[in-house]
Amino acid sequence: MSSRDTTMRGGGYYDRHSRIQGSVLEPAAAVLARAAEAVSLPSSGPLVITDYGSATGRNSAEPVDLLVTAVRRRAERVLPVLVVHDDQPGNDFAALFSTLTGAESYLGAHDGVFACAVGRSFHEQILPEGFVHLGWSSAAAHWLSVPAAAAPGHLWAPRAPRALFAAHARRDWATFFRQRARELAPGGQLVLVVASADERGASGGDHVLDAVCDALTDLVARGALRGSERDRMTVPMYFRDDRELVEPFKDGELVLAEHSTAVAPDPLWLDYDRTRDAAAYGDAFSGWVRAFSEGALFSVLDLDRSPAERRALADETYAAVNAAVRANPAAFRCAWRLGILRLSRR
Amino acid sequence: MSSRDTTMRGGGYYDRHSRIQGSVLEPAAAVLARAAEAVSLPSSGPLVITDYGSATGRNSAEPVDLLVTAVRRRAERVLPVLVVHDDQPGNDFAALFSTLTGAESYLGAHDGVFACAVGRSFHEQILPEGFVHLGWSSAAAHWLSVPAAAAPGHLWAPRAPRALFAAHARRDWATFFRQRARELAPGGQLVLVVASADERGASGGDHVLDAVCDALTDLVARGALRGSERDRMTVPMYFRDDRELVEPFKDGELVLAEHSTAVAPDPLWLDYDRTRDAAAYGDAFSGWVRAFSEGALFSVLDLDRSPAERRALADETYAAVNAAVRANPAAFRCAWRLGILRLSRR
Secondary structure, eight states: OOSSOOOOOTTTHHHHTOHHHHTTHHHHHHHHHHHHHHSOOOSSSOEEEEEETOTTSTTTHHHHHHHHHHHHHHOSSOOOEEEEEEEOTTSOHHHHHHHHHSTTOHHHHSTTEEEEEEESOTTSOOSOTTOEEEEEEESOTTBOSSOOTTSTTOSOGGGSOTHHHHHHHHHHHHHHHHHHHHHEEEEEEEEEEEEOBOTTSOOSOTTTTHHHHHHHHHHHHTTSSOHHHHHHOOOOBOOOBHHHHHGGGSSSSEEEEEEEEEEOOOHHHHHHHHHOOHHHHHHHHHHHHHHHHHHHHHTTSOTTOOHHHHHHHHHHHHHHHHHHHHHOGGGGOOOOEEEEEEEEEO | OOSSOOOOOTTTHHHHTOHHHHTTHHHHHHHHHHHHHHSOOOSSSOEEEEEETOTTSTTTHHHHHHHHHHHHHHOSSOOOEEEEEEEOTTSOHHHHHHHHHSTTOHHHHSTTEEEEEEESOTTSOOSOTTOEEEEEEESOTTBOSSOOTTSTTOSSGGGSOTHHHHHHHHHHHHHHHHHHHHHEEEEEEEEEEEEEEOTTSOOSOTTTTHHHHHHHHHHHHTTSSOHHHHHHOOOOBOOEEHHHHHGGGSSSSEEEEEEEEEEOOOHHHHHHHHHOOHHHHHHHHHHHHHHHHHHHHHTTSOTTOOHHHHHHHHHHHHHHHHHHHHHOGGGGOOOOEEEEEEEEEO
């Protein structure tokens, strides 16, 4: 478990602000199809698909649908399927189950498909040995296990010296795949999409917290936020370069079947480019940033802070982000470099 | 799915007010042990234990612990175990996962035990065919699938003519076991504990909503609650008598292995009897009643009611229950008649 609360606001807030995360599905679809071709089907019992870092499930419907359809085309019987959605214990599981019972759920689209949720960090083993046939993780495995408290004053890794976070990220990556190797059945397949860094260390989204950083500096200057609080704030993500991405697969039970890179489309920018509505872009961008960063940033405030104070500080911060985006939309466009991996379990 | 929200307040409220539900474990422990003896163990893969109607998981730790320990005594290998906690989509799953990651969780007590949650009514099939080895349901299966809208003005079945709810309850009971028969593996075992009725139709807890009923009548008399709202209010439970309990097992895939009755200890009354603290008893009793009834009762208010109004009406109702208990503690003592069933899947 993370020692800080890096999870999310409730009420489906993340769900409404995860279009960026959803945009990675397109480049991964062909890789998922190949995983569905390659997986060893179970001779009895259900095929188990696990979604690591599912958040509220909004971005899970499409890959699950794709995998179920492709796998059933191969199977002689109507293969029963169990889908496991995993995320941290503090995830908004109410929103997940609401998505799953809703009209657009994959549960309604297929007979014999069932779903469950696990509230446990994917840095741990979360399911029994050999239980999983198809694993999928999208825009999630770049989250580190514990915030790197060794880097005070650095809001996140992309704006800090790489070496400060690299060793931690390396350990996490090795652990992540050790756990997945346990959970995967022989012949199982795992597809991962993560934000990654090019040879110069750039992810195409390194700037997305810059306006947050400015806003926090402002709050400290005005005395509303304490410097010691700001120094503790970290969004614990690390975008690995290609060498780091493939390091765990030199030998061992997981074999690297494919590794490719892609640039994710930026759906928020595309909307802005079409409409030129800077206000809508500011709302969407600051909503997206808030959805993934608020928990990590504002849970580390001093213990004397009331819930209302925490809320007010966060409101001010993301309002400032919103204003910065409206003032200069082009500065916030993203071109996320994705690493797409397919692993086969021996 | 229930057409009304019959679930619960968040923040672990139910967890703190479910000691009555927990008190049924004691009479069921020996039956659970026999289920662990009788179950056909899987030759590969994990043993799956499913807890139907788990609520926030507080009362799940003990039976899971008992089953895991007993089953592992029989197995030659350290049998991996997957525990599935099922409840309605609106259940307080945040509290469930918090319980599961907490210090008293069975996850910490055993290696190789994993947990997941399903947010789907147990009146439906919630897991793949043959997936479950041991099923357990405690103080849950007496909830009906849909509130019996055909009985306007009757707050719940124990204070209404039995015939009004009997046909609905009969259909639900047949459906419940049809779904479980699908989910259970051959040689699987299912243990149920439900509140039940004696030959005169009495459950030993038929009176527990009387003070709620009085409070609602009062609110209607004062014009705070509309008569049409009160008439729609139902806590959809039905306490089956022995004949009704065993009706689905005349033939079919589930065989009745045991049927016994017990009277549950009343932990709230026992505390009162020891301390004579009527205020504490009033708090505990009204908290317990609120935890299981508020969702069913106050979700059916007219749509023009604001959240604050709904909350205020519920606050007033349960404050009146609290006062009634303090004024006459002895009138609220319960002696729940439990039906305990063990079923074997052919």
